[in-house]
Amino acid sequence: MKKRKIFCLILLLTLIFTISFLSADAANVTLKLGNKEADNHHESLALKKFAELVEEKTNGEIKVDLYFNEALGKPDTQLENTIQGVQDIYVVGYYVLEKYIKDFGVTEMLHFFKNRDHFQRFLLSDLVAEMEKELLEKTGLRVISIDRNWWLGPYRVICAKKPILTLEDIKGLRLRAPDSKMMIRIWGELGANLTVIPWSEVYLALSQGMVEAATGTIMDMSYQKFYEVTPHITKTDEKFQQACLFMNNAKFQSLTKEQQQALYDAANEAGEYCTKLLYEGLDEALKDMESKGAIFHETDLTPWQAQARKALLEMEAEGAITKGLMDKIDALYP
Structure with a gap:
């Protein structure tokens, strides 16, 4: 009986210690x-x-x-x-x-939402x-x-050494891309030549001419100071x-x-x-960039949107986008 009491006491102390240890662990x-x-x-x-x-x-x-x-x-x-x-x-x-x-990948569908x-x-x-x-x-x-x-954001742009205003301007453009199959495919369909470059290396790539242009949010242009080497900034708003x-x-x-x-x-x-x-x-940010040489542009994006939509439908037909998913997303917009 005495041994049993000692065993129960040891078991109880072990349980208390374990609970205390876990509680202390969760508290730090x-x-x-x-x-x-x-x-x-x-x-x-x-x-x-x-x-x-x-x-x-x-x-x-x-x-x-x-x-x-x-x-x-x-x-x-x-x-x-x-x-x-x-x-x-x-x-x-x-x-x-x-x-x-x-x-x-559909979160990166350009000119869709x-x-x-x-x-x-x-x-x-x-x-x-x-x-x-x-x-x-x-x-x-x-x-x-x-x-x-x-x-x-609050909106997207493309920055380059020259104005990018038409699909003709995009043809052959050496454009930086993130490692996104969707973005690479659609910008490629628009005519650009894509190079995947990590975000922290984009400024250097632009300044050394590895690429001619990059996309990002308008605030990215300010934070990363891309306007110093690619002053022409065109509003594209291709995604959210x-x-x-x-x-x-x-x-x-x-x-x-x-x-x-x-x-x-x-x-x-x-x-x-x-x-x-x-x-x-x-x-x-806009005033600061403009005072330092940034030049802002807007353009008719209708041809870009049509070309992007064509590319998305091709990707759906190929199975790169689940069939019917775009229709379901479209239906979310009243």
């Missing part, structure tokens, strides 16, 4: 987060806000270490590291996921929810920015962009329910802050 968490933007980019400033909110909402139990400007590696490296758990959170656009879930509201409806739709469910099952990546409010916070699900599940909710809430609040910073800084 450091998350490693990386992105591709410079530290002065409004996305990065919003991530600083995210880190502050996480620490505040968890009473200091969780801290977020931030690594900007591809400090943790190029997109494929950071994505793979987040899947493997070497990195906890990666902040990037949906296009990097098309290698795992083909249909995520009618406006920002149409794109937002798509991101909040059951179509994307199903893609994210499959993503979680295949890779263990979980989206924690569930309000879909980390807007980039949001950043997304992807987290390693095993790490997420190791947290308490309260900590998980704190991450969701912090991501959504910081997303609102991200969009607020975007619009607050636009006018000043």
Whole structure:
């Protein structure tokens, strides 16, 4: 009987120790987060806000270490590291996921979405929810920015040493591209010669003549100072962009329910802050770039849109885009 009591006591103490250890472990968490933007980019400033909110909402139990400007590696490296758990959170656009879930490539369909509201409806739709469910099952990546409010932009442009105003101007143009099959295919159909170059190396590539032009948001032109080497900036608005916070699900599940909710809430609040910073800084950025030699252009994009639509239909016929998906996305726009 005495031995049994001692055994039960040891078992109880072991259980108490284990629970205490796990509680202490959950109360002292450091998350490693990386992105591709410079530290002065409004996305990065919003991530600083995210880190502050996480620490505040968890009473200091969780801290977020931030690594900007591809400090943790190029997109494929950071994505793979987040899947493997070497990195906890990666902040990037949906296009990097098309290698795992083909249909995520549709977020990069150029000249397809009618406006920002149409794109937002798509991101909040059951179509994307199903893609994210499959993503979680295949890779263990979980989206924690569930309000879909980390807007980039607010509109897209192409920068070059000469004005790019017609499809004729695009023919043979040596254009930088991200590693996106969708963007490479459609810009290629428009006539450009594409070279994949990491974002952190684009300025050097433009200045050394490796490429003649690059696309990005109007705010990218300011943050990255592309206008210094490619002063002609044409509004193209070929797609709409949001950043997304992807987290390693095993790490997420190791947290308490309260900590998980704190991450969701912090991501959504910081997303609102991200969009607020975007619009607050636009006018000043435009004036600053213009004072330093940037020349802004607008053009009739109708021929570009027609050519892009033709390319998208060809991709659907080839199976590169799931048949019927474009119709379902079109139907989301009232």
